[in-house]
Amino acid sequence: MGKLRTAHGDIDTPCFMPVGTQGTVKTLSPRELEECGAQITLSNAYHLFLRPGREVIKKAGGLHKFMSWQKPILTDSGGYQIFSLALLRKVNDKGVEFQSHIDGLKHFLTPEDVIGIQNDLGSDILMPLDECVHYPCAKDHAEIAMKRTVDWARRSKSVARGNRRLLFGIVQGATYEDLRKECVHQLTDIDFDGFAIGGVSVGEPKNLRYNIVNLVADLLPQDYPRYLMGVGLAEDIIEAVESGADMFDCVVPTRYGRNGSAFTSKGKLTIRNSPYREDFRPLDIECGCYTCKNFSRAYLRHLFNTEEILGLRLVSLHNVYFYLGLMRKIREAIAQDRFREFKKDFLSKYNNKG
Ligand SMILES: [Zn+2]
Numbered sequence: 001m002g003k004l005r006t007a008h009g010d011i012d013t014p015c016f017m018p019v020g021t022q023g024t025v026k027t028l029s030p031r032e033l034e035e036c037g038a039q040i041t042l043s044n045a046y047h048l049f050l051r052p053g054r055e056v057i058k059k060a061g062g063l064h065k066f067m068s069w070q071k072p073i074l075t076d077s078g079g080y081q082i083f084s085l086a087l088l089r090k091v092n093d094k095g096v097e098f099q100s101h102i103d104g105l106k107h108f109l110t111p112e113d114v115i116g117i118q119n120d121l122g123s124d125i126l127m128p129l130d131e132c133v134h135y136p137c138a139k140d141h142a143e144i145a146m147k148r149t150v151d152w153a154r155r156s157k158s159v160a161r162g163n164r165r166l167l168f169g170i171v172q173g174a175t176y177e178d179l180r181k182e183c184v185h186q187l188t189d190i191d192f193d194g195f196a197i198g199g200v201s202v203g204e205p206k207n208l209r210y211n212i213v214n215l216v217a218d219l220l221p222q223d224y225p226r227y228l229m230g231v232g233l234a235e236d237i238i239e240a241v242e243s244g245a246d247m248f249d250c251v252v253p254t255r256y257g258r259n260g261s262a263f264t265s266k267g268k269l270t271i272r273n274s275p276y277r278e279d280f281r282p283l284d285i286e287c288g289c290y291t292c293k294n295f296s297r298a299y300l301r302h303l304f305n306t307e308e309i310l311g312l313r314l315v316s317l318h319n320v321y322f323y324l325g326l327m328r329k330i331r332e333a334i335a336q337d338r339f340r341e342f343k344k345d346f347l348s349k350y351n352n353k354g
Contacts, residue, residue, distance in 0.1 A: 001334040002246065004194070004225050006072040006124035007164040008064065009039070013225060013246040014334075016237070016327045017042040017074060018253065018320050022051070023067040026254045027313045028320065030069045036289065036317065037324040040071060040124075042249045045117050046078020046085075049109075050100050054120040062122030074125035074249075077114045079170075080198075080230075083132040091131060093148060111152035115159040115167075123165065127196065128156035130170040135204040142174035149198075150186045157190060166193035168227060171216050174199055175208050184219040194225035197245065201230045210239060217244035234263060234326055234350060238343050241330055253323045257316030260304040264322065267350050269297075271315060276301045289321035290314075 004011040018025045018033060021044045025033055033041065043063060048054070060066040063073055082089060086098035095110035109117075114129040129152050131145040149172045157167060169187035173179030187195060197216045200209050213228060217240070220226050227247035228240050237248050253263065260271040264284035269276075271283075282292035283300065291300075291314040303311030326346075333342035 001331050002225070004247075005164075006040075006166060007162075008070060008072040008124050011039045011072060012331055014237075014241050014327055014330055015039055015247055016323045017247065017249040018323075019249050019251045020067070020069075021047050021251075023048060023057075023063060025320070026258065027309075027316045028254070030067065032290075032317055033069070033320065034071070036321040037328065038071070038320070040074060041069060042074045042076060043067075043121070043123075044078055044081060045075045045114060045121065045123075045127075046081040048075075048121060049078065049107075049117050050102055054117050057122075058120040062120075064122060072124040073121075075118045075121055075123040075127065076229075077118070077127040077129045079114075079127075079130040080132045082109075082129075091148070093151065096129070096131075111155045112159050115156050115161065119159075119162055119165070122162070125166045125168060125194070126156075126161065127168055128153045128170060130172055130198055132172070132199055132202070133174055135175065135202045137174045139174075139176055139179070142172075142176055143179055146173045146179050146183050150183060150190075153187060153192070154190050157192070168192050168194040168196050168225075170196045170198040170229070171220070172199045175204055175212060177212075177215060180212060180216050181219060184216060188221060192224075194227060194247075195220045196227040196229050196247075198229050200228065201232055206236075210243075213240050213245060214243045220244070234323070235347060237326070238330070238346065241334075242339070242343065248327075253319035254316045257319040258312045260300075260311065260315060262300075262315050262322075263319050265346075265349055266352075271297060271300050271311075272304050273301075283315070283318050284322070287318065287322065287325070289318050291318040291321075 002013045017040050020041045057066050082098050085101040089098040097108045111129040118126040130149040133145045153169045169192035171183045173183045226245050228245040262269045262283045265286045276297040279297040333339045
């Protein structure tokens with residue numbers, strides 16, 4: 001357990017960062033996020049660079065003002081999006097050329113440009129451009145991408161950042177232990193404000209992912225924040241906390257929320273299902289969120305079946321609250337030196353739905 005200091009406030013870790021790719025956590029207002037206990041949100045430099053454009057956000061006075069969120073913001077560089085969404089991408093050591101997935105326009109971005117964009121956004125935590133590979137990935141290709149990622153991270157660090165803006169290094173190296181080790185070694189040599197474990201949750205089997213996360217989290221300096229990118233489900237977060245990861249982000253709470261899937265202390269619940277037609281209990285009897293305090297499963301089911309927007313909002317809100325509540329409980333358990341017990345209790349209830 002720790003505290004991460006940023007220009008827009010302190011963050012207690014382990015923490016979960018609700019994802020607001022486009023400068024909004026889908027369907028939720030900043031006030032609702034605060035009420036859920038969010039300490040930090042995540043946005044994406046690639047998406048905001050394409051729309052509305054860095055100049056618009058700079059003129060607005062930065063992303064905090066633009067989206068009316070006064071707490072910390074971490075921006076992802078968009079490396080992952082360039083490698084997964086963009087069309088016709090060409091990478092070389094200088095940077096990456098790609099076509100926008102929105103209008104097909106060509107762009108060329110260097111690692112230095114990507115830091116410049118995040119400076120314009122006014123992020124508290126900046127991520128360098130990295131080269132992401134898919135799973136499975138041949139070792140020679142993974143090695144080139146890892147070395148390029150390190151080189152780009154070094155160049156990113158040389159770009160001036162605003163006062164108290166943090167820069168993390170991203171560990172790549174696919175599923176190859178020696179590449180991951182070398183990457184950690186080189187990044188810690190350069191020194192960053194924190195470190196991220198990238199290139200996981202890209203289709204690899206779960207046990208392989210656990211091994212890599214375990215290895216990398218263990219190799220990284222313990223007194224720096226360790227951010228596991230894009231993971232995930234409650235059980236994966238708990239597992240990764242045990243390995244030493246202490247920052248997380250994932251679209252799952254809001255994406256599932258919009259589909260009518262709620263995370264509860266007894267596991268996942270699909271609100272459209274017929275057993276909930278006359279179920280007047282809240283989504284989760286143990287939950288203190290606005291949705292659970294005021295609405296029944298039967299009503300939420302009705303909202304989804306009639307395609308009412310309020311349904312998407314209420315289940316998203318509950319899910320975000322559930323995730324942030326989970327992190328709060330994890331922090332309490334760590335502080336009281338009973339994390340193992342907490343993990344066992346939580347998972348047995350969550351998996352058995354009993
Ligand atoms: Zn709730």
